[in-house]
């Protein structure tokens with residue numbers, strides 16, 4: 001049995017608990033034993049992206065020491081946190097102290113999906129939004145490929161699908177109008193495609209898009225791909 | 235404008251696939267060659283200078299914008315008098331040093347001859363894109379400017395407007411005493427100045443007047459002509475989705491005995507203007523840039539904001555790095571914050587410049603956040619080192635609207651606050667075990 | 668220290684390094700002549716034969732001395748117009764590239780630069796046996812001197828992205844193929 005440690009991410013810790021729960025459930029269904037280092041906090045990405053590397057290092061060092069207590073790979077349901085640990089730590093001179101995988105990457109590389117014989121159907125029209133930070137860890141179409149395996153799911157194409165949602169961490173507040181413009185454009189393109197659900201792999205995009213959806217009272221809901229997998233894998 | 239950017243993106247991909255078996259390999263090779271150039275700049279520049287001199291091209295060196303302007307104005311004074319026409323081809327380097335301003339002050343009639351730059355000039359505007367300067371203007375606005383300048387009867391037809399510009403600028407080419415251009419690639423082993431363009435104005439500027447002055451940044455040199463089969467199509471495809479630009483000029487020497495036209499004197503001005511500093515610092519890779527504009531076309535911020543918002547001649551992702559790199563993170567470091575770090579720019583960049591990484595590096599070096607921002611990150615970092623405080627903080631989140639932090643105000647202006655939906659992970663985990 | 672020395676002293680000399688891999692081009696299938704024609708068509712340019720070429724000869728035609736030697740129909744033609752005012756410019760070329768539909772013109776020895784630039788219609792004479800597959804060969808064979816590659820008509824898309832030919836140079840480029848293939 002594979003053993004992994006879960007990095008829950010700040011956003012799931014604070015808001016999107018269901019995503020973290022689904023992540024554990026999916027990993028378990030695929031035969032992994034999941035550990036949760038309870039003293040974990042944040043990987044340090046928010047201050048890092050804002051240029052405050054001093055404060056970022058404090059958080060990063062705490063993160064490293066908590067996950068180094070066990071010599072197990074780390075799995076995280078967010079490409080941007082994975083990118084932070086893999087690339088950001090290097091840039092700050094902290095080296096590569098942890099082995100970390102983004103969830104879909106871990107499933108594609110390390111798990112036997114075929115071991116799950118029956119999949120429930122998921123008859124929904126879904127727009128898949130690829131979170132940009134996957135680019136920096138070389139993530140290709142692993143998330144989309146997983147979704148395509150789900151029976152009866154309808155993945156709809158939409159205009160400028162590859163474009164960023166406009167979140168960008170502190171950018172969404174320091175450059176609020178731009179961020180909003182880009183986000184609304186994305187939502188408009190998705191609405192026009194006829195989808196009523198957005199699926200993504202990063203809750204950063206979700207927290208921003210959801211804030212816009214609610215403000216503009218659009219009829220769209222956002223889910224993490226792990227939530228769908230947790231539902232359909234039996 | 236946004237759809238214009240998007241269609242350029244698809245054309246770019248199509249052209250790259252038509253040209254190269256493996257476009258990413260072509261990009262990697264181009265990046266490696268540019269690394270070689272930066273690593274061997276002294277050797278290559280000395281070789282280029284020697285070749286140019288032996289071909290009869292005169293070489294001048296300029297430490298900064300001021301010197302470059304002085305050199306060019308002095309050269310112009312040698313062969314033209316106040317009131318004479320100087321025709322200019324599109325060149326980012328001349329924009330960078332604000333050359334037109336100096337030529338105007340010296341009394342010359344400087345005429346931008348690239349259609350877009352010409353419109354910018356008559357409107358006293360600034361270009362909003364490094365390849366397509368008037369992407370921000372509608373045909374109506376252009377029509378109004380043309381009729382104001384009495385270029386012909388009022389029309390909004392792009393074809394007719396273009397023909398009015400053709401007729402007007404053709405006269406200027408015939409009159410001009412001096413032509414000024416940039417340089418896309420300068421070949422060290424042969425001394426060729428390689429210029430690319432679609433309109434033909436560049437060719438007129440470097441053919442019709444008796445004197446041609448070319449301005450190039452030190453990083454534009456390439457070792458040999460053997461690099462061009464890669465760079466020429468890569469630049470054309472990345473810039474406009476073409477396989478090759480309409481014109482590629484290989485300028486080797488002033489008019490020779492057997493030639494009936496072409497300039498009698500050619501001057502090459504080699505410009506530093508901050509580049510050697512960049513070369514020795516952490517933003518060195520931005521000097522690989524070949525000014526194709528692909529990063530602007532894919533950038534969500536650029537598409538939303540347009541080029542003027544950047545407040546610098548270099549806009550888009552390229553400008554976010556190059557402006558602070560050349561002029562100091564103190565003055566332009568904030569530009570680096572205008573990015574979501576989505577990485578689309580790096581993906582399309584023909585020379586694979588790691589723009590997001592460079593932006594992070596600039597943010598780090600420019601880090602002079604407002605007190606409220608600093609305070610936020612300090613408390614964040616404190617909490618993140620103390621799991622108990624962290625967990626307590628999570629519990630307090632619903633009270634966040636009371637914090638009145640500027641970040642929060644900005645968030646709430648445009649979005650609702652996220653609320654927890656479903657279960658809390660830590661609670662669920664504890665119950666389970 | 669003068670500017671030259673200041674700049675050069677701040678630039679690295681560098682060590683010799685390994686050569687880089689050659690870019691691997693997609694080569695046009697079939698004969699280079701056919702591929703060249705296909706590329707020309709995609710550019711909105713087209714090929715004409717010597718008979719059709721003859722139809723373009725008139726008082727406002729400018730024929731480069733070199734081109735006059737290459738095509739019978741142009742033999743002994745005397746230019747009567749100022750090149751700046753000509754409506755048709757006919758010039759010879761030294762190379763052509765199948766992959767991109769480009770032709771290479773060289774200034775000097777009976778070829779001017781303006782002839783392929785100033786007249787609204789430009790006819791380029793290309794020898795079938797001077798067509799090479801790609802830019803790779805073209806740059807290996809790059810002639811000495813002041814040279815230009817021409818790929819289609821002068822064009823701009825500056826006004827709202829609308830493609831307009833002939834902004835400064837020729838509105839129309841025609842290629843007259845002569846001679847046999849190798």
Ligand code: SF4
Pocket residue numbers: 472522523524525526527528529530551552579582583584585586587
């Ligand atoms: S940074 Fe790269 S993509 Fe952007 S203009 Fe320069 S070469 Fe082109």
